[in-house]
Amino acid sequence: MASNDESIKQTRADTRTGADMTPSTSQPAVDTHDLTRTFGGFIAVDQVTMQIDPGEVCGFLGPNGAGKTTVIRMLCGILEPTSGSGKVLGYDVARDSEQIKKHLGYMSQKFSLYNDLTVQENLTFYAGIYGLSPRERSRRLPEMIDMAGLTGQEQAIVANLSSGGRQRLALGCAIISRPSIVFLDEPTSGVSPTGRQTFFNIIQNLANQGVTVIVATHFMDEAERCGRIAFFSGGQLLALDTPGHLKAASLGGFLVELELPDAMARIPGIESQLYVRECSLHGVVLHVILKEESDLAALRTFTGVEPNPITPSLEDVFIALAKKSRMERKEHDG
Ligand SMILES: Nc1ncnc2c1ncn2[C@@H]1O[C@H](COP(=O)(O)OP(=O)(O)OP(=O)(O)O)[C@@H](O)[C@H]1O
Ligand SMILES: [Mg+2]
Numbered sequence: 001m002a003s004n005d006e007s008i009k010q011t012r013a014d015t016r017t018g019a020d021m022t023p024s025t026s027q028p029a030v031d032t033h034d035l036t037r038t039f040g041g042f043i044a045v046d047q048v049t050m051q052i053d054p055g056e057v058c059g060f061l062g063p064n065g066a067g068k069t070t071v072i073r074m075l076c077g078i079l080e081p082t083s084g085s086g087k088v089l090g091y092d093v094a095r096d097s098e099q100i101k102k103h104l105g106y107m108s109q110k111f112s113l114y115n116d117l118t119v120q121e122n123l124t125f126y127a128g129i130y131g132l133s134p135r136e137r138s139r140r141l142p143e144m145i146d147m148a149g150l151t152g153q154e155q156a157i158v159a160n161l162s163s164g165g166r167q168r169l170a171l172g173c174a175i176i177s178r179p180s181i182v183f184l185d186e187p188t189s190g191v192s193p194t195g196r197q198t199f200f201n202i203i204q205n206l207a208n209q210g211v212t213v214i215v216a217t218h219f220m221d222e223a224e225r226c227g228r229i230a231f232f233s234g235g236q237l238l239a240l241d242t243p244g245h246l247k248a249a250s251l252g253g254f255l256v257e258l259e260l261p262d263a264m265a266r267i268p269g270i271e272s273q274l275y276v277r278e279c280s281l282h283g284v285v286l287h288v289i290l291k292e293e294s295d296l297a298a299l300r301t302f303t304g305v306e307p308n309p310i311t312p313s314l315e316d317v318f319i320a321l322a323k324k325s326r327m328e329r330k331e332h333d334g
Contacts, residue, residue: 027090029054029181029212030075034084035093037070044070046235047084052214052228054180057207058240059226060216061318066232068216069109072183075214077101089181105174105182109189109216113170115159119150122158122173130177144172147202164195171202181212188219200225220314229314233322234329243314250317252324253277253289256296256307260286266303273302280319287316 030052037045045067052058060068073079075088077097086093091100113122123144127137145151148168150161158166167187175182184203188196200222203213207227215226223229224243231239231246239246260266263286270279270288275295279288288307290299299307 027054028052028087029056030058030086030088030214032075032084032086035071035074035081035086036083037067037074037079038082043235045074045081048232048237050230050237050240052212054212055207055210057203057213057215057225057227059223059229060214060232061218061223061229061314062232062238063322067235068232069185070235071232072106072185072214072216075100076104076106076183103179103181105171105177105179107170107174107182107184107187109185113158113166113173116157118155118157119145119148119161119169120154122169123176126173126176132177140176140178144169144176147205148172149198162195164191164198167191167195167199168202171199175206175211180210182206182214184213184215186216186218188217188222193221196222223314231318231321233325236325238321238325239317246314246317247312251289251312251320253291254293254295255310255312255316256288256290256299257282257310258286258288258299258303258305258307259284260303260305270299270303273298275299278320278323280316282313282315289316289320 028051030050033049034047035045035049036043036047048071060071062068070079074081074093075086077088077093077100080094088100089103091103093100114125117125120141123141124137127140132140145154148165148171150156150165150169153161153165158169161169171184171187188199191199196219203215204225207213215222217223226243228240228242229246230237239250241249263284264281266286267279267281270276270286275291275298277289277291279286287310288299290296293309296307296309
């Protein structure tokens with residue numbers, strides 16, 4: 001039986017081109033209100049309300065199980081919401097899922113290429129699935145090969161490509177029909193840092209052409225390159241903002257770095273200090289969020305080392321957001 005992901009590939013796209021498929025700018029590319037999905041009694045996605053504009057690169061971030069993939073699957077029209085509503089390109093995710101599938105590109109967490117076929121054969125196969133005319137196909141194939149940096153490797157068997165090459169080819173297959181919105185679910189896991197950078201350059205080019213890109217990732221360097229970041233935890237959307245705004249607004253305190261020998265073991269002691277909001281391990285150093293800058297002296301006295309004030313990283317922001325949300329839920333549950 002075909003999986004739900006398969007059903008996207010097997011939907012014949014209409015053959016309109018990107019230009020006339022681009023939604024009007026007055027309408028968000030993604031617009032959800034209280035979008036919710038439960039599995040049995042478990043709430044995987046909890047009342048997510050978000051708007052994403054055409055041409056945005058929006059990063060979906062959050063720990064494993066946060067609900068990123070489940071949101072993406074609902075937005076792609078392959079999983080029905082339990083409650084709430086969502087529109088993609090103006091189409092209702094529950095009522096118009098067939099229309100949505102025709103107009104988007106999707107790379108699932110386990111994207112599928114045919115490993116025993118060549119680069120060209122894979123693209124030709126997807127061009128067929130999306131119903132491209134022979135003329136459009138002969139125009140798009142070289143464009144996708146060029147975008148994927150695979151010129152000269154058209155006849156290479158996919159199994160023999162680098163992981164970065166396979167990922168770029170999978171993107172080429174996902175966007176061969178010129179969709180105006182693309183969902184990429186952790187497209188660069190397993191790819192080298194240079195390969196990831198190349199992939200993100202391609203994403204940015206797509207966005208410059210007006211394509212909306214939603215990309216789930218665990219990589220902070222990729223998050224930094226997104227126009228806005230949607231941060232999920234426990235099924236809830238905890239923040240949706242630019243990396244700069246998130247750093248400026250979310251910490252609610254003064255961030256310092258501490259170098260201590262057995263750093264990990266010192267966390268509970270530091271966290272028990274009344275002037276400390278948060279203490280976490282980053283590599284071999286501790287990041288501590290103080291309530292006020294003036295608490296520096298107290299921390300110095302308590303630990304015996306000099307704390308260095310630092311600019312928060314996105315990781316700091318996400319740790320703080322997730323912790324705040326856990327506390328609020330605890331309070332709420334009594
Ligand atoms: N079909 C399903 N049946 C039951 N539970 C599910 C199903 N799909 C997802 N879940 C659960 O919903 C939660 C959210 O999962 P989801 O895959 O959306 O998370 P994620 O943020 O994409 O995580 P990751 O970073 O690991 O990909 C998880 O607890 C997962 O086990
Ligand atoms: Mg996922």
